[in-house]
Every structure is written in C-alpha cells, then in structure tokens.
Amino acid sequence: MQENGVFFMRTEDWEMLAELYRTENITQAAQRLFLSQPTLTSRIKKMEMYYDVQLIIRKQRGITFTPEGEQLALHAQKMLYEQRRIEEQLHNMKDQFAGTIRVGVSNFFALNKMPKLLRLFKQNYPDVEFQVVTGWSSEMHRLILNHDVHIGFIKGDYIWNENKHLLYEEEICIASPWDFQWEDLPQLPRIDYHTDEKMRSIVDQWWYSTYKQNPNINIQVNQVETCKEMVIHGLGYAVIANLVVRPHTDLFIRPIHLPSGESVTRKTWMYYHEETLKLNIVKAFVQFIETLDVKAL
Structure with a gap:
C-alpha cells in the first residue's frame, strides 16, 4: 500500500501474495x-519496486514465482498464520464464545451434513462464525496438516498422529435402477464419477478381487x-457410498463384500490438533x- 508516496505492506498484501x-x-x-x-x-x-526484485513471471497460462517471489510468498503465509493466531488468542482471553472457526470439509459432508451441524451449533453459540473450505478429503487432510483449518471433516483413513473422532462408518454399495445378479455386473452399464484416490483404491480393490473383466463404464x-x-434416471448402476443413495428407496441397493466375506466400508472422521482446544470456541x-x-442427521 502507499500513503503520501511511501509504500508499506499491509495484511491485504500478504493475503494477495498467499x-x-x-x-x-x-x-x-x-x-x-x-x-x-x-x-x-x-x-x-x-x-x-519496493523490494527491487521481480516476484512473478507470466506464462502462457498463469504465472510462476521467481525464487525471490516464492520466498516473499512463504513469508506472507507465515504472517497471515501469525495474524490469525494472535486474533484467536485475543478473542480467547476475553473468555467469550465469539470469533471464527476455520473448517475443512469433504464435499459430500459439506453438502449433506455441515449445514445442519452449523445450524444446531449456532442455536447455542450465535456469535461464532465459520469459515468453511470444501473439497476432496485429500485436500482437507493437507489443510489440517498445515494448520490452515482448525478442524477437518474427512472421509477415509489418512496419516494422522493427533486427535480424531469417528463420526460414522458407511457401507460401499451397488446402487442400481433395476434388479441385478452379481455375476452380470461386468456386462451392465456403469456410471463412474471423479473421486479422491482413497475411494478409487477401495472400489478398484473390490472390483478386481471379484471380477477378471474391466467394468463396462x-x-x-x-x-x-x-x-x-x-442412476435414478435409469442410465446405469454405480459403486457408491450408502449415505448418498439411502433416501432413494426405489433403487436396488446392496453392500459389496470382499471374497473373504468382509463388507467394504469407509469411515468419516473429525480431525483436529490438540493445541486448538485451547480456543474456547473450537x-x-x-x-x-x-x-x-452425525450419521442420523
């Protein structure tokens, strides 16, 4: 920023760089x-001009940072982290339940669970605000690892050495618009969807331990x-988490099992750092x- 011809950095500049x-x-x-x-x-x-270095290089698509620019951008991230931390500490010192909770939420959980959770919580704590980031569980895992969020709602088991709480475990199932025989699945039309690597690995492991043919996607x-x-409109079947299709009683929904007979499931967790519990609102x-x-919501 510039006042009276003098340039100096402000929070907005750190946010822009980050x-x-x-x-x-x-x-x-x-x-x-x-x-x-x-x-x-x-x-x-x-x-x-202020630092007398080039910070970015324009490419045909997007930009890349110079070594000097990358160093300043990483410093910007540290400055923003420290700013958030001191603001949280000041709010906490007031011994009041106010401030902002930063939450990273997997896509399905954000759509189907998070609005109800926030509504219920704010009935008791109306002054608490939320900053919600959504995406694949792998992305939310990265955010909680980097302390970019206070809490992560994540599907699947990721490397995590701090606190976590199991919210629910759900079966992975076949959801089909018509009745089917298991041996017929490789010939039937399947609808596939983009998902994170954990879910893709679960489904592929089950499929190729059960069938020799590739699915008919x-x-x-x-x-x-x-x-x-x-699926609801009769275009094919899907291998999908039970909670996604459970409300649709007109579909044929059957859980999948490994050859050993073990059911194939996926867990949803709440991840958080121990130190964040020092904040009243968290x-x-x-x-x-x-x-x-949470599963019943």
Whole structure:
C-alpha cells in the first residue's frame, strides 16, 4: 500500500501474495479476493519496486514465482498464520464464545451434513462464525496438516498422529435402477464419477478381487451427486457410498463384500490438533460434535 508516496505492506498484501502463490493464476486470485485484475497487477508491481526484485513471471497460462517471489510468498503465509493466531488468542482471553472457526470439509459432508451441524451449533453459540473450505478429503487432510483449518471433516483413513473422532462408518454399495445378479455386473452399464484416490483404491480393490473383466463404464461424471441422478434416471448402476443413495428407496441397493466375506466400508472422521482446544470456541464445537449422532442427521 502507499500513503503520501511511501509504500508499506499491509495484511491485504500478504493475503494477495498467499492467494496468488496458491492459485498461480492472476484471474483466479483476483476473483477470490474480490479485486480487479488491474488492481492486483498494480499492487504486485509496487511490491516489486519496493523490494527491487521481480516476484512473478507470466506464462502462457498463469504465472510462476521467481525464487525471490516464492520466498516473499512463504513469508506472507507465515504472517497471515501469525495474524490469525494472535486474533484467536485475543478473542480467547476475553473468555467469550465469539470469533471464527476455520473448517475443512469433504464435499459430500459439506453438502449433506455441515449445514445442519452449523445450524444446531449456532442455536447455542450465535456469535461464532465459520469459515468453511470444501473439497476432496485429500485436500482437507493437507489443510489440517498445515494448520490452515482448525478442524477437518474427512472421509477415509489418512496419516494422522493427533486427535480424531469417528463420526460414522458407511457401507460401499451397488446402487442400481433395476434388479441385478452379481455375476452380470461386468456386462451392465456403469456410471463412474471423479473421486479422491482413497475411494478409487477401495472400489478398484473390490472390483478386481471379484471380477477378471474391466467394468463396462459408459458414462463418466465429475460429481457423485450427478452420478446419483444418472442412476435414478435409469442410465446405469454405480459403486457408491450408502449415505448418498439411502433416501432413494426405489433403487436396488446392496453392500459389496470382499471374497473373504468382509463388507467394504469407509469411515468419516473429525480431525483436529490438540493445541486448538485451547480456543474456547473450537473446544465447544468439538465437544458438541462428539455428542451427536452425525450419521442420523
């Protein structure tokens, strides 16, 4: 920023650098920060003039950071982390249940569980705000590892040496618009959807331990909800988590099993760092979640 001809860094500049480093794209960073591209570009140029180094290199698609720019962007991330930490500590010192809880949530959980959880929690703690980030469970695992969020709601078992609470375990099943025989599945049309590596590995392990043929995938979609709608409309079957299709009683839903007879399941966890429980609002939210039957919501 610049006042009376003198440039100095502010929180907004650290946020801009961190977001640009995360996206490597000026257009995306500007959109996420609610800035115009010319404004973002102008602020980068002022920083380059101030530090007397080139920070970014424009490519045909997106940008890349110079070594000097990367060093400053990593410093920006540290500055933002310290700013959040001191704000949280100050709120906590007031001994009040107010402030913002940062949560990373897997896509299905965000759509089907999170709105109800937040509504119930805010009935008792109306002054608490939430910053919710959604995406694949692997992305949410990275966020909680890096302390970018206080709490992660994650499907699947990831490497984690701190606190976690099992929310529920669900069966992986075949959901079909018509009755079927197990031996006929390789010939029947299957609808596939983009998912994280953990889920893909579970499904592939089951399939290739059961069948020698490849599945007959005739439709591929990006989202599990789109896949579910395709199944409902009779276009094929899907290998899918039970909670996604459980409300649709007109479908033929059968759990899958390994050759050993063991059912194939996937767990959903709440991950959090022990140190975050020092914050009143985080501790209250964790305790609130632990008392609920989340699967039944």
